[in-house]
């Protein structure tokens with residue numbers, strides 16, 4: 001009884017060998033590969049929010065540094 005190899009599947013996305021048994025993402029190796037295959041990775045739902053411009057309104061006002069008008 002050597003059925004172990006028959007349970008090894010190849011991920012259709014990254015070709016990584018993955019056990020089919022107990023794998024909730026089969027035939028993919030992971031959620032990521034499944035999402036990639038479904039195209040959801042590129043959709044808005046799966047996009048990682050870009051918060052890099054949240055500091056735009058925190059501009060320090062250093063007007064006091066220009067004290068040459070008095």
Ligand SMILES: [Zn+2]
Nearest residue numbers: 011014029033
């Ligand atoms: Zn994969």
